[in-house]
Structures are given as structure tokens and as C-alpha cells.
Amino acid sequence: MDGVRKKLVQQSVCAIIGAGEGLGQALASRFAKNDFALALISRTESGSAAAIKAAGKYTPSVRFFKADATNPNTIENALKKVSAEMGDVEVLIYNCRDNFTACAPLEMSYESMLETYNVEVVGAFAAAKSVLPDMISKLRGTIFFSSATAAYRGSSTHPLYSIGKFGLRALSQSLAKAYGRNGVHVVHVRLDCDLDVPYMRNSHGPDYDRNKLANPDAVAESYWLAYKQPKAAWSNEIELRPNVENWTL
Amino acid sequence: MDGVRKKLVQQSVCAIIGAGEGLGQALASRFAKNDFALALISRTESGSAAAIKAAGKYTPSVRFFKADATNPNTIENALKKVSAEMGDVEVLIYNCRDNFTACAPLEMSYESMLETYNVEVVGAFAAAKSVLPDMISKLRGTIFFSSATAAYRGSSTHPLYSIGKFGLRALSQSLAKAYGRNGVHVVHVRLDCDLDVPYMRNSHGPDYDRNKLANPDAVAESYWLAYKQPKAAWSNEIELRPNVENWTL
Amino acid sequence: MDGVRKKLVQQSVCAIIGAGEGLGQALASRFAKNDFALALISRTESGSAAAIKAAGKYTPSVRFFKADATNPNTIENALKKVSAEMGDVEVLIYNCRDNFTACAPLEMSYESMLETYNVEVVGAFAAAKSVLPDMISKLRGTIFFSSATAAYRGSSTHPLYSIGKFGLRALSQSLAKAYGRNGVHVVHVRLDCDLDVPYMRNSHGPDYDRNKLANPDAVAESYWLAYKQPKAAWSNEIELRPNVENWTL
Amino acid sequence: MDGVRKKLVQQSVCAIIGAGEGLGQALASRFAKNDFALALISRTESGSAAAIKAAGKYTPSVRFFKADATNPNTIENALKKVSAEMGDVEVLIYNCRDNFTACAPLEMSYESMLETYNVEVVGAFAAAKSVLPDMISKLRGTIFFSSATAAYRGSSTHPLYSIGKFGLRALSQSLAKAYGRNGVHVVHVRLDCDLDVPYMRNSHGPDYDRNKLANPDAVAESYWLAYKQPKAAWSNEIELRPNVENWTL
Numbered sequence: 001m002d003g004v005r006k007k008l009v010q011q012s013v014c015a016i017i018g019a020g021e022g023l024g025q026a027l028a029s030r031f032a033k034n035d036f037a038l039a040l041i042s043r044t045e046s047g048s049a050a051a052i053k054a055a056g057k058y059t060p061s062v063r064f065f066k067a068d069a070t071n072p073n074t075i076e077n078a079l080k081k082v083s084a085e086m087g088d089v090e091v092l093i094y095n096c097r098d099n100f101t102a103c104a105p106l107e108m109s110y111e112s113m114l115e116t117y118n119v120e121v122v123g124a125f126a127a128a129k130s131v132l133p134d135m136i137s138k139l140r141g142t143i144f145f146s147s148a149t150a151a152y153r154g155s156s157t158h159p160l161y162s163i164g165k166f167g168l169r170a171l172s173q174s175l176a177k178a179y180g181r182n183g184v185h186v187v188h189v190r191l192d193c194d195l196d197v198p199y200m201r202n203s204h205g206p207d208y209d210r211n212k213l214a215n216p217d218a219v220a221e222s223y224w225l226a227y228k229q230p231k232a233a234w235s236n237e238i239e240l241r242p243n244v245e246n247w248t249l
Numbered sequence: 250m251d252g253v254r255k256k257l258v259q260q261s262v263c264a265i266i267g268a269g270e271g272l273g274q275a276l277a278s279r280f281a282k283n284d285f286a287l288a289l290i291s292r293t294e295s296g297s298a299a300a301i302k303a304a305g306k307y308t309p310s311v312r313f314f315k316a317d318a319t320n321p322n323t324i325e326n327a328l329k330k331v332s333a334e335m336g337d338v339e340v341l342i343y344n345c346r347d348n349f350t351a352c353a354p355l356e357m358s359y360e361s362m363l364e365t366y367n368v369e370v371v372g373a374f375a376a377a378k379s380v381l382p383d384m385i386s387k388l389r390g391t392i393f394f395s396s397a398t399a400a401y402r403g404s405s406t407h408p409l410y411s412i413g414k415f416g417l418r419a420l421s422q423s424l425a426k427a428y429g430r431n432g433v434h435v436v437h438v439r440l441d442c443d444l445d446v447p448y449m450r451n452s453h454g455p456d457y458d459r460n461k462l463a464n465p466d467a468v469a470e471s472y473w474l475a476y477k478q479p480k481a482a483w484s485n486e487i488e489l490r491p492n493v494e495n496w497t498l
Numbered sequence: 499m500d501g502v503r504k505k506l507v508q509q510s511v512c513a514i515i516g517a518g519e520g521l522g523q524a525l526a527s528r529f530a531k532n533d534f535a536l537a538l539i540s541r542t543e544s545g546s547a548a549a550i551k552a553a554g555k556y557t558p559s560v561r562f563f564k565a566d567a568t569n570p571n572t573i574e575n576a577l578k579k580v581s582a583e584m585g586d587v588e589v590l591i592y593n594c595r596d597n598f599t600a601c602a603p604l605e606m607s608y609e610s611m612l613e614t615y616n617v618e619v620v621g622a623f624a625a626a627k628s629v630l631p632d633m634i635s636k637l638r639g640t641i642f643f644s645s646a647t648a649a650y651r652g653s654s655t656h657p658l659y660s661i662g663k664f665g666l667r668a669l670s671q672s673l674a675k676a677y678g679r680n681g682v683h684v685v686h687v688r689l690d691c692d693l694d695v696p697y698m699r700n701s702h703g704p705d706y707d708r709n710k711l712a713n714p715d716a717v718a719e720s721y722w723l724a725y726k727q728p729k730a731a732w733s734n735e736i737e738l739r740p741n742v743e744n745w746t747l
Numbered sequence: 748m749d750g751v752r753k754k755l756v757q758q759s760v761c762a763i764i765g766a767g768e769g770l771g772q773a774l775a776s777r778f779a780k781n782d783f784a785l786a787l788i789s790r791t792e793s794g795s796a797a798a799i800k801a802a803g804k805y806t807p808s809v810r811f812f813k814a815d816a817t818n819p820n821t822i823e824n825a826l827k828k829v830s831a832e833m834g835d836v837e838v839l840i841y842n843c844r845d846n847f848t849a850c851a852p853l854e855m856s857y858e859s860m861l862e863t864y865n866v867e868v869v870g871a872f873a874a875a876k877s878v879l880p881d882m883i884s885k886l887r888g889t890i891f892f893s894s895a896t897a898a899y900r901g902s903s904t905h906p907l908y909s910i911g912k913f914g915l916r917a918l919s920q921s922l923a924k925a926y927g928r929n930g931v932h933v934v935h936v937r938l939d940c941d942l943d944v945p946y947m948r949n950s951h952g953p954d955y956d957r958n959k960l961a962n963p964d965a966v967a968e969s970y971w972l973a974y975k976q977p978k979a980a981w982s983n984e985i986e987l988r989p990n991v992e993n994w995t996l
Contacts, residue, residue, distance in 0.1 A: 104427055113370065114371070125359075153745075154419045167415055174404050185990070215977075233966040233969040236986065242981070246924075471733070483741055492683070494678075570857050603926075608872075611868065615868075615914070630853060652924060654921060657922075661914050661918055671909070672902050675901060
């Protein structure tokens with residue numbers, strides 16, 4: 001038992017906000033495989049069940065923490081607990097996104113605009129802010145923001161998603177420029193594709209073709225490789241697409 | 250008197266949200282010069298005094314309306330009044346920006362993040378939303394969003410400004426893509442320079458060199474020329490810089 | 499007769515390299531309409547017949563000069579003649595492009611790569627180089643490069659066109675950054691659309707819909723408006739698209 | 748001896764065009780370390796001496812081939828020899844660049860424009876063309892183009908370099924879009940920094956600070972990690988900068 005506790009303390013910690021059944025699960029699994037302890041943070045433990053199970057195959061050090069991405073204080077609190085109970089976070093992955101429902105720009109409500117901003121930008125900042133001081137003092141750490149091509153262009157059908165991801169990209173660049181010199185690797189990951197996850201399978205319906213969607217495990221592998229970059233040659237903005245994908249930009 | 254009332258009704262209306270002493274004044278003056286009626290909208294009438302005076306040199310049709318850019322409902326209300334009292338808006342210029350104070354990313358408060366978003370994005374949408382249905386029904390109208398190079402890159406010293414302007418650009422692109430086909434010209438104006446206005450003169454201090462700052466009247470002239478573009482050859486994103494400016498991107 | 503000669507000398511000169519029946523003709527017509535003398539430069543006079551006729555409606559000062567865009571020396575020679583016989587060039591428009599035939603990247607020949615580069619980049623530089631020293635000495639002048647969205651992204655079907663336009667954009671930015679401070683307005687015009695010209699009508703075939711193509715006269719009008727920008731608020735890169743166009747980027 | 752020959756045949760081959768003492772050497776070393784056979788291609792064997800020696804520490808399978816980047820046929824011939832004598836190329840790295848001397852845009856000669864284009868674009872295409880058909884038939888292979896931030900913006904002081912790198916980027920995107928679906932990973936690597944190599948040390952002079960320059964071994968490591976990306980989550984454009992670098996774009 002002492003041995004296990006010791007192991008918990010010594011392992012590096014990877015915290016994932018938005019650890020659901022899609023990319024969250026694949027990321028949890030990938031970092032667990034390389035001996036990270038995993039802190040999985042979502043609104044409900046059931047929503048993270050798949051990620052908990054997947055990471056559990058590789059390490060006993062998997063813990064769930066509750067937070068609501070629309071409320072930055074809950075994110076701060078969850079990450080304080082992670083730090084106190086599991087150790088300082090070495091890798092933070094902010095993997096939340098708001099509802100991806102289509103609407104014409106004129107149909108946006110002010111409430112939906114605020115919610116998107118809270119989830120995409122304020123919550124991302126709350127997560128980063130919770131781990132940055134420690135990373136800066138150690139001159140070491142990695143922060144990933146899961147994003148999309150929507151961060152690069154507006155949309156007549158998904159304006160909320162685009163507004164949120166643009167803001168997230170601005171946040172990511174600002175943090176990278178400010179704290180890269182302190183040894184913190186901040187990475188905006190632009191997924192230029194749809195992911196092969198249950199939500200997208202439904203959305204594609206009869207046209208579903210697994211080769212046209214990005215495999216979450218492959219995406220997680222490319223996150224891992226970005227984490228492995230030496231600090232003298234970092235990428236701060238990464239695009240990922242399946243080899244069969246038509247570029248959307 | 251009947252003549253004046255008739256004139257008020259017949260004149261095209263240009264509404265400027267954020268009609269202060271800098272670019273707002275120059276824009277008011279420029280559109281008044283070409284026989285537009287001017288609706289100037291700001292937090293306080295004294296803040297718009299310079300713009301009211303400048304436009305008044307060209308037309309008697311200058312009216313002030315009160316709104317607070319941090320509250321989208323006040324913008325909606327102001328523009329409803331404009332429409333009822335002056336006629337439908339032909340040109341809308343959203344020229345607000347939040348405080349331009351420097352801070353490190355880690356020093357951003359959640360409150361300041363929300364305020365910036367409200368001023369830069371939600372307020373801009375409130376303004377656009379107030380005039381778009383009428384413009385769409387007439388298949389005619391122009392909406393300008395005053396923006397900056399900050400909309401294209403993050404900043405280690407002014408992250409709030411960047412996050413706000415990125416969001417504004419996403420909004421502008423989304424509206425342009427959605428309603429261009431309905432004859433509405435939506436334009437994001439990226440000022441790649443500091444403006445020669447009192448605030449910037451102070452900020453530059455002893456290094457102030459008027460040739461290094463953009464002349465507001467010249468900038469207003471380029472807004473006017475963009476307004477004159479035929480709909481079969483529109484620009485939706487415009488960059489403006491003084492000829493002596495080093496490109497910042 | 500003395501009057502006419504005097505007029506020739508006093509008129510500002512607009513030189514168009516690549517003055518064919520499409521955009522070249524519309525540009526010639528637009529600048530002639532505002533009292534420019536027109537120097538039209540192409541491989542053959544018959545190729546410029548439509549432009550000569552169109553400009554001739556507005557001014558007697560229309561001259562044809564021969565040059566081959568694949569050979570920069572012929573461009574230099576033509577512009578020397580323009581300067582000697584018509585006066586210094588105030589507006590230069592480089593409006594050439596190489597064949598727009600589709601090919602897979604692997605099918606590009608080295609010869610075709612060089613030809614594209616000669617037409618799109620070296621020829622553009624030859625033209626700019628011929629007028630810049632005079633413009634710099636006068637602290638005044640405008641240079642337009644007609645370009646396309648192909649300057650912003652590669653293509654699996656038209657790689658030559660893309661390689662050429664990327665290079666043209668680099669040239670345009672470099673000239674703008676170097677000589678803007680000398681009062682020369684250098685503008686890269688990105689046409690984000692197909693033009694409604696005979697070549698494109700054929701290429702669209704039965705799907706031809708004039709509303710989906712950019713009207714050359716409207717495009718020429720937007721060139722004119724860019725020419726009118728005051729030097730304290732210039733655009734150096736302009737995008738133009740019909741209001742009904744879907745953005746291609 | 749038979750064993751060695753067998754090894755030569757079985758090893759995967761990495762071919763580097765432009766294998767000098769800077770990044771070329773580091774790349775040769777990195778791929779040799781992971782059991783690649785190295786084909787090093789430059790104008791002179793003495794220019795590749797450092798790379799040959801560095802790779803030789805990890806594998807006996809290091810061969811030099813002669814080619815002149817200004818002449819695409821010599822590149823084709825060299826790569827034919829590589830294929831015949833060492834086996835098909837699995838990883839191709841085009842790492843050439845033309846002289847990096849400063850000049851004002853007006854000082855560019857047509858000859859220098861053609862030379863830059865030959866080295867940066869035509870030579871890169873010649874190299875890619877030599878290996879692509881085999882890679883396509885195997886549904887496997889990686890092509891790197893070493894590039895720079897100059898591919899993203901023009902320059903008043905280094906216009907040739909910018910024109911060349913813009914063209915290279917267009918080529919890279921075109922190849923990626925065309926042949927990604929055939930399993931070929933095409934990667935444009937934007938070095939957003941100066942490299943800590945002898946040339947740059949001299950160029951920085953007394954201001955030389957090794958922490959401000961990118962370490963070539965670190966850069967090579969990030970190439971390696973990009974090579975390891977699974978094909979369902981590829982990056983086609985990568986930026987690399989040292990953590991202490993100010994972003995130049």
C-alpha cells in the first residue's frame with residue numbers, strides 16, 4: 001500500500017477537462033499507457049466512464065473529479081483537488097466544447113453566446129490559470145487546447161462554434177507567447193476533420209464512412225508526439241487531419 | 250419645417266455605435282458630408298460631443314442616442330429608436346472597444362474576460378441583429394466592424410483585446426457568409442496601426458510622431474470607399490495602414 | 499492638334515499589362531472614364547482590340563504596346579516606350595496569368611513551372627521595376643497585381659497556378675513593405691471568384707450562371723476605389739468576391 | 748560482407764537533399780540513430796562531410812550522392828542512383844536553400860529570381876517527383892520540405908528568400924492535397940527562428956546567444972516526431988520555434 005501511494009506521488013499527472021467517450025477517452029488511454037496518472041474531469045462521472053475504464057487498463061492511478069465547464073470556479077476547484085491529492089499537473093488537456101448545433105447567425109441568443117464563450121474560452125483560461133504558476137516555477141509543463149478549423153474561419157451555419165474557437169485560439173497564442181519562455185508548452189490543436197466518435201457517427205447517418213473520420217486513437221497519438229517535442233523546437237499550433245481528408249481550408 | 254422633416258425621412262441613415270472623439274468623429278463627419286443623416290450612439294452625450302459637432306457641419310440631421318456597449322439590450326433599444334425616429338439604417342458602424350490596458354494573461358479576471366466579450370462580440374452582434382432583418386428585406390445595407398491586427402494574433406501583453414477582436418472577426422465572417430447573398434455588405438476593418446487620436450497621443454508620449462499614426466479622416470475615407478464598392482465585387486475583410494507603417498503581421 | 503498633344507502630356511497614364519477582353523478591358527475602360535491616358539500592353543494588338551475600343555469611348559489617349567509576359571525584357575522595353583511617348587506611369591496594373599489548365603502535380607513539367615514563374619512573378623517584377631524609380635522620386639504611384647485565392651492555398655488540380663500566385667503575393671508584399679514609405683501604393687488583388695469573361699463562360703458550360711461569376715466592370719470599379727484610398731489608410735491586400743459567392747477560403 | 752549488404756537492402760532509406768553541416772547533419776544523425784540508411788545529396792562531398800560523419804556514428808549505411816539543386820535533372824539522377832543502389836526512399840527531406848543575402852526588392856536580378864526558384868521550388872519538385880510514384884504504389888512514405896516563416900510573409904530586405912519559400916509552400920500543399928490519400932505524408936516545416944549553425948553564428952556576430960537560436964538536434968527530433976505521426980492524424984504544415992523565441996508572425 002505504501003508502494004502504491006509512493007507510485008501515485010511519483011507519477012506525472014495528466015489532467016483532462018472534458019474526458020468523454022470520444023477523444024477524451026483516447027487521450028486518457030494514451031497518456032496512461034506511458035505511465036501517467038490520470039485526472040479525468042467532467043460534469044458527471046458517468047460521462048467519463050469510458051475514459052476511466054480505458055485509462056484503467058494501463059494504470060491504477062485514475063481519478064475522477066467533477067467540474068462544469070460553464071463555471072470557471074468549478075474548474076479551478078477541481079484542479080486544486082487534483083494537485084493536492086495526486087500531485088502537480090504535468091500535462092493539461094482542455095478538451096471541452098459547447099453544443100455543436102447548427103443555427104443561422106441571426107438566431108443566436110445572447111445566452112448561447114455567453115455559454116459558448118464560457119465553455120470555450122473562460123473555462124480554458126480557468127484550467128490554464130490553475131496549473132500555470134506551478135509549471136512556471138518548475139520551468140516545465142504542457143497545455144493542450146483541443147480545437148478545430150472553426151478557429152480559422154467564420155461559419156454561416158455554426159457561428160457560435162466559430163466564435164468560441166477563434167477566442168480559444170487567441171487565448172492559446174497569448175499564453176504561448178507569454179509563458180513559453182518559462183518552459184511551458186502551450187499547443188492549440190486544430191482538428192481539420194470530424195472525429196470517428198458516436199456523436200459524429202449519428203450526425204453522418206447513412207453516409208458514415210469510418211475512413212472519412214479521424215480515428216481518436218490516432219489523434220491522441222499525435223497529441224503524445226507533440227508532448228514529446230524538445231523545448232528548443234516546439235510547435236504551438238498544430239493541425240491534424242486524416243490522410244484521406246480533403247483540406248477544408 | 251415640413252421640408253426639414255421630409256429631408257430627415259429621405260436621407261439615408263448611418264448609425265455609429267461608439268461615436269467618440271477619435272475615429273467615431275471622423276466617420277460621422279465623412280458620412281454626413283455625403284448627405285447621410287447621422288445617429289450617434291454612445292454611453293454619454295458628452296462623449297459624443299466632438300462627433301456631433303463634426304457631423305453637424307454637414308447636416309442638421311444628427312441625433313444622439315444612448316446605449317452601453319456592455320449591455321446588448323441597450324444597443325437594441327437605441328437602434329429601435331433610430332429606426333422609428335430617423336428611418337431605417339443604411340450603414341451601421343460598430344466602433345466600440347473595451348479598455349486597452351495591458352495585462353499579462355495570468356492577470357486576466359473572469360469579469361474582464363466577460364466584459365471584453367460583451368463589448369467586442371455580443372454588443373457587435375446586438376447592433377447587427379437590430380438592423381439586419383430590415384437590410385435583408387431591402388436587399389441592401391452595409392455593416393462595418395472596426396477592428397485591429399489584434400484580431401489576427403494573440404498577445405502576451407494585451408490578451409483581452411486579442412480575444413475580443415478574434416471573436417469579433419469570427420462574428421463578422423459568419424454574418425458576411427450568411428447574409429451577403431441577401432445584399433448586406435459586412436466588413437471587418439483591420440486597422441494595422443495606432444490611430445492619431447488623443448488616447449494614443451498620450452500613450453506614445455514623447456515618442457509621438459503624427460506620421461507614425463493613422464489619420465482618422467483618412468481611415469474614415471477608406472471606410473467610405475469600401476461602402477462604395479459594387480456588390481458584385483465586395484471586400485469583406487479590409488486592412489488599413491498608413492503608408493509609413495511597418496507591417497505588424 | 500496642339501491641344502490634343504498638350505492633353506496627352508498632362509493626362510495621368512495608366513498602363514495595363516495583360517489588357518485582354520476580360521478584366522483588362524474593364525480596367526482600361528474604368529480608368530479612361532476618369533480621364534487617364536491608357537497604355538495597353540499585350541502580346542498582340544488583336545488580343546487587346548476589345549480593351550482599346552472600350553477605353554477609346556472615353557479618351558483619345560489610348561495606345562497599344564507590344565510585350566510578351568514570358569520575357570521580362572520585352573515588358574521593360576514596352577514600359578520605357580510608354581514613359582517616353584505618353585509620360586510617366588501613375589497607375590500600373592499587372593493583369594497577366596499563365597494558362598489555367600488543370601494538371602496533377604506529378605504531371606508538371608519543369609518547362610511549365612518556369613513559364614508560370616516567368617509570367618506570374620518575373621514579369622510582374624519587370625513591370626514594377628520599370629515604373630518604381632520614377633514613382634519613388636515623385637513619392638506617388640499605384641501598382642496593382644491581379645491575383646486570386648490560389649495565392650493563399652495549394653491545389654491538387656491547379657498546382658502551377660497556385661505556385662505562381664503564391665510567388666506573386668510574396669513579391670507584392672515585399673514591394674509594399676519596401677516602397678510604401680516612398681509613397682507607392684502596392685496592392686495585391688485576390689479575386690475570390692471566377693470572372694464573367696468569355697473564357698470562364700466556356701469553362702462553366704451549361705452550368706453558366708452570370709450571378710455566380712464576378713462582373714468585370716464591378717471588379718474594375720473596386721480597383722478604382724482602392725486607387726482612391728488616401729495614403730494614410732491604404733490596403734495592400736484586397737479580396738474581392740461577388741455578394742452571392744461562397745467563400746472559397 | 749553479405750550480412751552488411753543484406754542490411755543495406757533491408758534498411759529503410761532516408762534521402763536528404765542539402766545535407767550540410769547545419770540542420771542537414773542533425774537530420775542525418777537523427778534518422779541514422781533509428782536505423783535508417785542515409786543517402787546524403789549535395790553539390791560536393793566535402794560539403795556533406797560533417798553529415799556523413801555524424802550519421803556514420805549510428806550506421807555503416809551512409810552514402811553520398813552528388814547533385815546541384817539549381818539543376819533538377821541532377822536531382823532526379825541522384826535519386827535514381829539512391830533507389831538502385833540503396834533501395835527505395837522511405838523518407839525524403841528537401842533541405843536546400845538559396846543564398847540568404849539581403850537585397851532591396853529593386854535590386855533583384857532576373858537571374859537571381861530564377862536561381863532562387865530553381866533551388867527552392869523546381870528542385871524540391873524534382874526530388875518529390877523522383878520518389879512519389881514508388882511511395883504511391885506502396886501507399887507509404889514521407890516527404891519533408893524545410894522552410895521558414897518567410898513562406899508566410901514578404902520582406903523588404905530578403906524578397907528572394909520570401910518568393911522562393913512562398914512557392915515551396917504552394918508546392919507542398921499541392922502535393923499533400925493530391926497524394927495524401929495515397930498514403931504519402933507531405934510536410935512543410937516552417938522554422939520560425941534562426942538555427943544555431945555556423946552561418947548564423949557569424950551572421951549574429953557579437954550578439955550571438957545560443958539560447959536565441961534553434962538547436963539543430965532539437966529541430967531534427969521534431970522532424971522525427973512528425974514522421975512518427977499515424978496517417979489518420981497527420982500534420983501537413985508544421986511550425987517550429989525555440990521556447991524562448993518571440994513569434995515573428
